[in-house]
Amino acid sequence: MVTSLDVLVFGDETRQDTKIIWLVSRQHAGEPMAEYATEGFIRRLLDTSDSMTQQILEKATIYVVPNMNPDGSAAGNLRANAAGVDLNRVWHDAPDAAPEIQAVVAAIAKTGCDYFINMHGDETRPFIWLIGPAVDMNPEQIACQNQFEAFLAEKHPELWPPPEEIRSGTMPAQGLSVSHIFHTYGCPSWVVELPFREPALGDTLLAEGCINFGRNCVEALLDVMT
Secondary structure (H helix, E strand, C coil): CCCCCCCCCCCCCCCCCCEEEEEEECCCCCHHHHHHHHHHHHHHHHHHCCCHHHHHHEEEEEEEEECCCCCHHHHHCCCCCCCCCCCHHHHCCCCCCHHHHHHHHHCCCCCCCCEEEEEEECCCCCEEEEECCCCCCCCHHHHHHHHHHHHHHHHHCCEEECHHHHHCCCCCCCCHHHHHHHHHHHCEHHHHHHHHCCCCCCCCCCCCHHHHHHHHHHHHHHHCCC
């Protein structure tokens, strides 16, 4: 079983006046496109000559967990960790068989959270889609969720509305990370689903395309913060 997870911190943790952003990736082990997008996000934050990076690090401290499921990844699992647990279904009450979630939930409790992103891959649909918390939100919160998605859609025509079963609320949501984070912190939260399948526009979301999407998520966050 996993004994530790890597977490990267960008910005000054000692400041008390910044927003807190958490991005986690690859809870489902067999979704490497999520980690490519996270790589793009990290690369941009490391580029201190980038004006967008400079701006967001003035406003926020950012925590990134590049791989939430290292044991499952090493084992070649598609979704589960080494103990057979789907990590993105147990955020509300993580069992001992999901120490990865216990550790991250405890870490977020120490820092708080103002914005949350969870990178994933989708095996069935040939487009990017985002979902938010499966809970009631006020108009301001809804506007923020939509603004983030609209910003990314302008840069990525591969981003389409969520599937009908998601929009209608018929898909089970208990234990989803975004629902738990919103319920606990009341903050904007997104699951990002990047496709396994080739989008209609062609192979635009191979490794470099996913990396570019992750880079643009930095700018999208800055857009909703300003």
